[in-house]
Amino acid sequence: MLYHYVGPRSIAERSESAVCGVPVSSPTDLLPRLSSGDLTVTFVVSAEGTLLVADRRSEHVACAGNRPVRAAGEMCFALERGRVLVTRVSNQSTGYCPEPKSWGAVADALRAAGLEPTDGFDPRCEFRRCLGCGWLNLVKDRVFECVGCQAELPNRYNAQEVP
The missing domain is CATH 2.20.28 (Rubrerythrin, domain 2)
Incomplete structure (x- = not known):
């Protein structure tokens, strides 16, 4: 299922100019952000199935460039012995309001990026x-x-x- 932005129009209008989400195609894409320790990001899974991440203070609609998504929420990473680990993923996005069943899209996008998914959303909204x-x-x-x-x-x- 594709989720369309359902949050305030004023936020979506500010996000129409460009996608601020950065595609993650491998764990090494996250290494520069992890240099200072654990990392929490805003994420979306694009309609095409790509994991996009942005600064945690970013709006999901900006991360997605005001486009429909397969999933949205927050994601946490850690660096352990040179490996990038996914430590927590939530579907908490009041802009897209994704269902818990969007987990499949998240797990697929993480695997495509060479990352091991967690067991599911935490919290599950x-x-x-x-x-x-x-x-x-x-x-x-x-x-x-x-x-x-x-x-x-x-x-x-x-x-x-x-x-």
Whole structure:
């Protein structure tokens, strides 16, 4: 599945000029960033399946150049005995709101880049759009209640649906 940006338009408009995400095709692409120790980045998996990483303070939509993605979130790396290790991956992106099932795209992109994926997302985020007010919600502790209007949220994924 491709995820389209569903966050604030003002952020997307600032991100239309260029992709700030850097493609990762091998572990050595990460070595310059890892010279100071552990590394946490914003990441997306492009529609073509390429892993793109950007500074952690970057917006996912900027990392992707305002294009659809297969996955998005944060990723952590460590350098151990000369090897680049993936230590944690989350699907926490309130701009794309990817489903947990986007993990397959992440694992494939990591393997294509010569990196060993972790066992799955940590944290594993669930997103829902409120049917009452349209608010995008990050579901916490399995409480399916809208933070905007306190309405019950649907059990099925619907964050990509336009209100």
